[in-house]
Amino acid sequence: MIxxxxxxxTDAGGKDPDSHSRTLRRYHRKLWSKPLPDGRPFDLDERLHHRSELGAxxxxxxxITHTYANWQRPLRLVSARDAMPxxxxxxxxxxGCTVGAxxxxxxxxxVGEKWARSINQSRGMHPRIRDRFDLTLECIRRLYAGQESPLSRAFLPYVDFFEIFGDFGGYVAHFLLQDLVTAGGDVRFFTDFADFTGDALPAASAQQYATYMDRSMAFIAARNARKQASAVQTFTGSSRSTRMGWASMPAGAGEPSRAGRPSNAVSSCSRENIRCASCSNCASTTATSNTAGHQTGLSAAPIATSGSASTAASSDRLASSRQPCSWPSPS
Incomplete structure (x- = not known):
């Protein structure tokens, strides 16, 4: 059980739990070793490695949550954070130190003779992402839709991994991210979203940091409940659903505006260990670039095209796999 x-x-020995907590690794293996949306098995070994006809x-x-608790700059972030009770x-x-996070x-x-930078590294270093998972998930959504994002180039070596989930809905369902996505398939953001043009840090004011914090914590709580239910279902073979009883907030808050989301948004292209206070290209992918070095094609055949049957199926899966919930009211 989880x-x-x-x-x-607890068992990270004062180091980064990502690489040193055996319990976290065991939980990952239990949670993510399960059939893919198309029914094919996806099993992980104790090193979180998968090898089958799907690939290696x-x-x-x-x-996937960031408190910025240890940051000492920029001063606007420190001021907003330190204004919290x-x-x-x-x-x-x-x-953020529970499995839901x-x-x-x-x-x-x-890639050739060099190791590709991991997505984890890329999202942590990119000034338009700043290690925020809501913004990372929007980049993943755009990957499936055949659209560009600040992480388009970072995703290229890993396109074959995302393809095995079929579409964005399949990816979201597999990794229990439904509470960060609307029933229509849009990402729900922890702060107002400006199409990657604004400051990714929740540093505009104490109110913005408080909203970011409250929505992040609500997501963690909801995802923990989903993970627990998923583990119980795996253990017992039963079918259980989880209803999230979050406080209500004004309709549409934290959700994107379709009118403000162009289909080809291109953004310009550190990281601390925030896990705990005690811690002191594959052959099927064809990418082309413009003169600025931005990717203009994710693959020879996009994973999904907006408005396609695949996108509709993705939305249907999202709608059927989550219970209605809403963000907590801004503090």
Missing amino acids: DVTYDVR FWLASDA AGRVTAFYDA YTVLPSLVK
């Missing part, structure tokens, strides 16, 4: 209250710092994939743990950031940090991403892929 204990969603377990603090993954090395997966690595990654924390005593204990709130600590509670945020602690929530972690996922796995592909890594260890060679």
